[in-house]
Amino acid sequence: MRVVQVPRAKGAFEIVERDIPEPQAGWVRVKVDACGICHSDSVVKEGLFPGIQYPRVPGHEVIGVVDAVGSGVGQWKTGQRVGIGWHGGNCGYCDNCRRGEFFACQVNLLVTGLSFDGGYADYMVAPAIALASVPDDLGAVDGAPLMCAGVTTFNALRNSGARPGDVVAVLGIGGLGHLGVQFAAKMGFKTIAIARGKDKEPLARKLGAIHYIDSQAKNPAAELNKLGGAKVVIATVTNAEAMT
Template identity: 60%
Template sequence: MCHTDVSFVEGHLPGLSFPVTPGHEVAGRIDAVGAGVSRWQIGDRVTVGWSGGVCGHCDPCRSGDLVHCEAGMVTGAAFPGGYADAIIAPATALARIPDELSAVDAAPMACAGVTMFNSLRRSGARPGDLVAIVGLGGLGHLGVQFAAKMGFRVAVIARGQGKAALAAELGAHHYIDSTASDVSAELHRLGGARVVQATAANSDAMAAAIGGLGNHGELLVLGIDTEPLKVTPLQLINGSRTVHGHPGGTPMDVEQTMRFAALHGIRAMTEEVPLEEAAKAYERMLAGHARFRMVLTTSR
């Protein structure tokens, strides 16, 4: 369960029509296989993430840019999502779960995990570079683990000192309290960030790190906020900096994320809640009390 589910519940997703069943971090076993489906068999352990399949014939698909398929097959919008005992999903939406991961371990990798892993590995950062992560929540706590295991110097930016110990435990080398210091100045003191992964759902918190990017630094916008992102042309021109968004990834990206997580012992911090208590779990997430992914479990 992640904050993006709010887009479904509150009807913010363009073209969405009710009723809907949200949930795009789904893990389970295949119970039945449709006609013409190859590669997948009954009993296979799989995840289904934000990308709920592709059409295969639009220009992005034909160019290999599957994550931007024009069909917009988002799990929970194109078909009912994971707040259920079972779902029916296109075969093109499936990612195979490694044996080392349980279903509870695997589900958060289908959105939060792939967002952090995939955006970083496709950036211009190289091992040894400074990677800063804004926010230590559902996305950020996974991002720290991935960045550290990928060989980066990791700085966590969060409000207050309350999460400093957790950041270090997860593998961060530096911690910046955004309420007590100038974020950009602190990043410059550390040599400038090659990449800032902005996971906080707050445009001002994202913008505060732009000045701390080093030469050719990238601000990766991963959190969702409806407020404009404040950045001046001079901030971008000086140092040849860039700001861009990054979607989670394809099912194959999810599969590769899970393989990396299995190899390096990366796990989401989760709270398990029975499906029958989904409403309570949703409210706990909205209140910011989840630590850090709420996982709905079923008896199936």
């Protein structure tokens, strides 16, 4: 099978041939149909995450089909459509896991594409706990980004405390923000999009924004206050100037 791997920290991506992996006990093999590209994949390339073992195959926005299951796996069957995201596994027993804080597992926190090879490949293996069921009517290319960017923005909105009818502003209309606008609109929020320049306004409105603020032309905080402020601001850009 073909994989795109990083041979070493700060090494260049390279396409190589590997044997198709066999799933160990508790793991599942997935035939990859699509894998999104996330900026976090650069963490693998640049060696910015401690403990990465190279060569490593990045990719944590995966949609595919279960191809084989290891012993002890009962919840997944061959032929099922599944997705795999950033969260690659947890122990299920530590204090944080018992509180439902799986991303903060204290014993066996795994990250897809960092702790084990990810979806830049024809096939990959992952812990059964890392898989999510995917409906047949969701295309692989459309579904792949939902495994990371989609989950990130959806959970931010879901846990924000905003209610239908509240004003929600989405700062940045990029990989995360364009999904955040759609989620916010579909969840019944009065959605305001904030981005640099006028060129993103047509897209933002098409995705469900009822107002658009050009942060290059006007002060976004002042303009947002003119509209009555917002219950929640979802910041999808790591830019201090834009966020303040």
